[in-house]
Amino acid sequence: MSTQKERIVAFLEARGELGVLNTELMPIAWRYSARIDNLRKDGYRIRASHIDKSIWRFTLLPQDPQQPQALQVAAELDEPKYLDFNEQLRTYVSGTAPGFVDSLT
Numbered sequence: 001m002s003t004q005k006e007r008i009v010a011f012l013e014a015r016g017e018l019g020v021l022n023t024e025l026m027p028i029a030w031r032y033s034a035r036i037d038n039l040r041k042d043g044y045r046i047r048a049s050h051i052d053k054s055i056w057r058f059t060l061l062p063q064d065p066q067q068p069q070a071l072q073v074a075a076e077l078d079e080p081k082y083l084d085f086n087e088q089l090r091t092y093v094s095g096t097a098p099g100f101v102d103s104l105t
Contacts, residue, residue: 004028004029004035005035005038005039005042007028007029008020008025008028008029008032008035008036008039009039009044009060011024011025011028012046012058012059012060013060015059016060017059018059019047019049019057019058019059019060020057020058020059021051021055021056021057021058022054022055022056022057022058023055025058036048036058043063044060045060045061045062045063046058046059046060046061047059047061
């Protein structure tokens with residue numbers, strides 16, 4: 001029998017760009033969000049997109065070895081404030097934003 005993480009990865013790979021809804025992950029792992037977090041720590045790039053109320057879509061993204069790890073994490077977030085965060089992070093990484101941390105609070 002495969003682990004919950006292996007089953008989730010297989011499901012995400014099978015669905016491709018369509019992604020998998022959190023309601024579809026619940027039968028695999030009641031704590032699917034913890035398994036998604038484990039997979040991200042293992043190096044998988046997984047985008048979470050808010051659909052409606054408590055419905056989320058998870059999509060497995062291709063690996064991009066050229067992109068710094070911090071920018072990969074920011075690219076996986078799909079909420080508007082995080083899209084702005086991605087731009088702020090790029091500015092900070094380039095060294096042109098001394099008040100970067102203060103601007104996030």
